[in-house]
Amino acid sequence: MSMFEDIPVEVGVIYEGERVRKNDMQVELGGPKVKEKFELAKVRPMEAVEDGKVTIIGPDLKDIPEGSVVPFGIIVETAGPTLDAGLEGVIERRIHGYLNYIEGFMHLNQRYDIWMRLNKKSFQKGLNSFGYLGKVLYRLFKSELSIIEKVQITFITDPAKITEKFSEAVADYEARDAKARGLKDEEVDKVYGCVLCQSFAPSHVCVITPQRYSNCGAISWFDGKASASIDPKGPVFAIERGELINAEKGEFSGVNETVKKRSMGDVNKVWLYTAFDYPHTSCGCFEAIAFYIPEVDGLGVVHRNFKGVTVNGLPFSTLADSAAGGRQVDGFHGMSIEYMRSKKFFAADGGWNRIVWLPKEIKERVKEFIPADVVDKIATEENATNTDDLKAFLKDKNHPIVERWVEETAVEEAPAEEAQIEDQTMPVMTASSLPITAGGFKIILKDAKIYANKVIIKTLKDEKAK
Ligand code: ZN
Helix, strand or coil, X not given: CHHHCCCCCCECHHHCCCCCCHHHEEEEEECCCCCCEEEEEEECCHHHCCCCCEEEECCCHHHCCCCEEECEEEEEEEECCCCCHHHHHHHHHHHHHHHHCECCXXXXXXXXXXXXXXXXXXXXXXXXXXHHHHHHHHHHHHHHCCCCCEEEEEEECCHHHHHXXXXXXXXXXXXXXXXXXXXXXXXXXXXXXXXXXXXXXXXXXXXXXXCECCCCCCCCHHHHHXXXXXXXXXXXEEEECCCEEECXXXXXXXXXXXXXXXXXXXXXXXXXXXXXXXXXXXXXXCCEEEEEECCCCEEEEEEXXXXXXXXXXXXXXXXXXXXXXXXXXXXXXXECCHHHHCCCCCHHHCHHHHEEECCHHHHHHHHHHCCCXXXXXXXXXXXXXXXXXXXXXXXXXXXXXXXXXXXXXXXXXXXXXXXXXXXXXXXXXXXXXXXXXXXXXXXXXXXXXXXXXXXXXXXXXXXXXX
């Protein structure tokens, strides 16, 4: 590729899904071990941007000791006569795709969650300065988004400078999200799809509606619209919503058709407002994940930066693994934090009345969007660290979920307490990609169907009683 002749490693789409493992890494930029990290795009006046300028504040790649983990910030400043601030989210999300084109470089997540690694091989080939990353970004922005006339890029590794810019970036994200609130799903004919994550999650199609942000939390409906208009052949595209099939669950004919096509037939049906049956698929970069807690018939939510284990004894990473990769898993739902501020947030499941546990940090962040009559009834890690405590807490606070327990007891008086299906071998579980972790190995079964000679269906109450 002649466009990148002066870059010491190759640059191309084929490197997009590449992972850099810990043992191969020269340096880690941002990531879970670092508190402050960010990437931010800004649209500036023409005279405020010097086209092609790359600035490095703090140690450059060659000055960072091998194996280090460092705080990191990227600021992409752009200008153009028809460019406006409404495109900042779209420009910013492209950083992910473009940096992943670089051989031996991995970019995950977005905004304040960014996590990058450079491998030793590419470093040894000469990729030893952020200057090269700047050149790649600069050329791709200019060639792929013609609306951008000028770009300047700043890389920051200096901790003091990161702290200063981090709070500015967080305020910017919040302002952007606030601007996107208000429009309702019912008010639009078009929604947007995003396949930016398909390099890591092949069957994933993000469906972005006014009241449902992308899983990564970086693309609103307005961003989707802007992106599709400036780059219609790009990874973000318009979806004709089509006929409303199920208003409660959030099922639309146009969404189903597009998801089916774009997931190569892996996913045929998506319900946008529920975590059950046909939930939205989960990519790999979702900000948080909702998980069903059968003991209390409620949903817990945990975000990527939560360090401990959740109320069911599992950390974010394990819960994330059980749904990631573009799968549709009943009771699991990778999602954005912004979705928690939406009126459609698990609306079909009872909305906030179904949420029983979430980390304190997230509860604080979304507090004003939680209905006042339930906010104090939702447990955090300070109230419950296991499901027994959780159950006691919910009962004590009279969380709306408690009503569901009563209903279930009534249903249970019905005769059949255990159903057995024995006469034929039937598939009990199907999955397009099923990871099994055992003894230090990870085995991934593609298009798996698991058969059993006998299926026993029990209600959870029976199990408890024994
Ligand atoms: Zn994603």
